Amino acid sequence: MSTQENFIDFTFSDILSFILRWKKHLIIIGIVAAVVSAAGTYLITPKYEAEVVFYPTTVNSIGNAMFTDLNKRESDVLAFGEEEEAENALQILKSDKLSNRIIQNFELMKHYDIDPSGSYPRTKLQEKMKKNISYNRTRYLSISIKVLDEDPEMAAVLANGIAAMYDSVKTNIQREVAKEAFAIVDEEFRNKEKEVWDLKLGLQDLGEKGILDIEKQAQSITESLYGMKASNSSSQARIKELQAEKDTLAKYGSEYTNLYETLILELEELSMLRKRHKKMKVDVEKTIPHKFVVSNASAPEKKALPNRKLIVLLATASTLLLACVYLLFIEQRKKIAA
Numbered sequence: 001m002s003t004q005e006n007f008i009d010f011t012f013s014d015i016l017s018f019i020l021r022w023k024k025h026l027i028i029i030g031i032v033a034a035v036v037s038a039a040g041t042y043l044i045t046p047k048y049e050a051e052v053v054f055y056p057t058t059v060n061s062i063g064n065a066m067f068t069d070l071n072k073r074e075s076d077v078l079a080f081g082e083e084e085e086a087e088n089a090l091q092i093l094k095s096d097k098l099s100n101r102i103i104q105n106f107e108l109m110k111h112y113d114i115d116p117s118g119s120y121p122r123t124k125l126q127e128k129m130k131k132n133i134s135y136n137r138t139r140y141l142s143i144s145i146k147v148l149d150e151d152p153e154m155a156a157v158l159a160n161g162i163a164a165m166y167d168s169v170k171t172n173i174q175r176e177v178a179k180e181a182f183a184i185v186d187e188e189f190r191n192k193e194k195e196v197w198d199l200k201l202g203l204q205d206l207g208e209k210g211i212l213d214i215e216k217q218a219q220s221i222t223e224s225l226y227g228m229k230a231s232n233s234s235s236q237a238r239i240k241e242l243q244a245e246k247d248t249l250a251k252y253g254s255e256y257t258n259l260y261e262t263l264i265l266e267l268e269e270l271s272m273l274r275k276r277h278k279k280m281k282v283d284v285e286k287t288i289p290h291k292f293v294v295s296n297a298s299a300p301e302k303k304a305l306p307n308r309k310l311i312v313l314l315a316t317a318s319t320l321l322l323a324c325v326y327l328l329f330i331e332q333r334k335k336i337a338a
Contacts, residue, residue: 022327029323030316037315038308049304050155050297052145052163053138056089057290058082086137089166089291093135093145098162098169102129105165106158133162142294152299159297170290178283189277192270199263203256211256 019026092098102108103125112128114121132148145162149155 018324018328018331022324025327026320026323030320033316033319034312037312040311040315044306045150046303047132047148047150047305048152048155048300048302050147050149050152050159050300051295052159052297053142053294054145054163054291055142055294056085057288057292058085059288059290082141086141086143089143090135090137092170092173093143093162093166095169097173098165099126099129101165101169102133102158102162106161111154133158143291145297147297148304152301156297156299163291163293163296167290171287175284178280182277182280182284185273185277185280189270189273192266192273196263196266196270199259199266202259203263206252206256206259209252211252 108114108129109116109121109125112125114124114128118124134144134146136144136146138144145159147155147159147162149158
């Protein structure tokens with residue numbers, strides 16, 4: 001233990017002695033480094049930071065959210081999104097669709113002074129955007145959009161614009177899928193309507209032949225025939241007429257039953273398809289916001305970059321460290337030479 005302490009004391013004393021020997025030089029170097037680095041910060045163009053913070057929603061299908069029983073809904077239109085929704089939002093914000101729209105709507109090539117006909121203009125633009133625009137998930141599962149720009153007004157406009165574009169891009173992505181799905185459901189719905197209509201026409205044709213309700217008609221004819229046969233006063237003409245009706249029922253009865261039972265099943269399917277058709281039509285035609293904005297961006301009054309204090313501190317510290325290494329090297333050379 002004592003050996004270790006002596007080593008530590010010796011090391012600290014040696015360092016302190018070294019600093020005291022070269023203190024004048026180090027003070028001068030430190031002052032010069034601080035002045036030069038401070039002056040250099042004024043050559044850096046200041047940038048201002050604007051920020052938008054929002055929570056993504058949990059709703060993907062407006063139809064399901066609005067036209068489904070409360071106890072069966074998978075999502076609430078007023079619920080804040082959690083981790084999964086936040087990750088999805090980040091993917092959309094970083095997508096090419098959103099980036100291309102930002103570049104086009106805000107003329108970023110011109111804004112960042114990039115020559116479109118020069119070498120690698122798209123690569124230069126992407127590098128500029130990575131430096132100046134950032135998307136992050138906060139610890140509260142909200143999304144932060146930060147924009148750095150030399151113009152404070154532009155920083156705020158760009159940040160708010162990106163947040164607005166997030167809504168439209170997500171809506172367009174979902175609508176592309178919704179349109180294809182709706183086309184399939186719409187075709188099925190129209191076909192089902194035609195099937196139901198054909199079944200109704202079939203029942204209508206049977207109705208013109210006197211087949212209206214097979215069970216009630218059969219019961220009524222049978223009771224009438226038994227009553228007339230039991231009564232000697234009944235005319236044979238009426239009996240023949242009822243017998244003809246009975247034969248008609250026997251001839252078309254199975255067809256009527258088949259059409260009627262099929263119609264009941266098809267009407268149930270049509271009802272389900274109609275509900276689905278209505279929901280999917282809403283997804284195609286209607287939109288709702290996909291975010292809850294916590295704070296919009298406003299033009300910042302104070303610059304975010306450069307941080308002069310930090311730059312001066314780091315520059316001075318690194319210069320002093322290099323100076324110490326250089327002076328130590330000189331001392332060691334002198335010892336070796338002696």
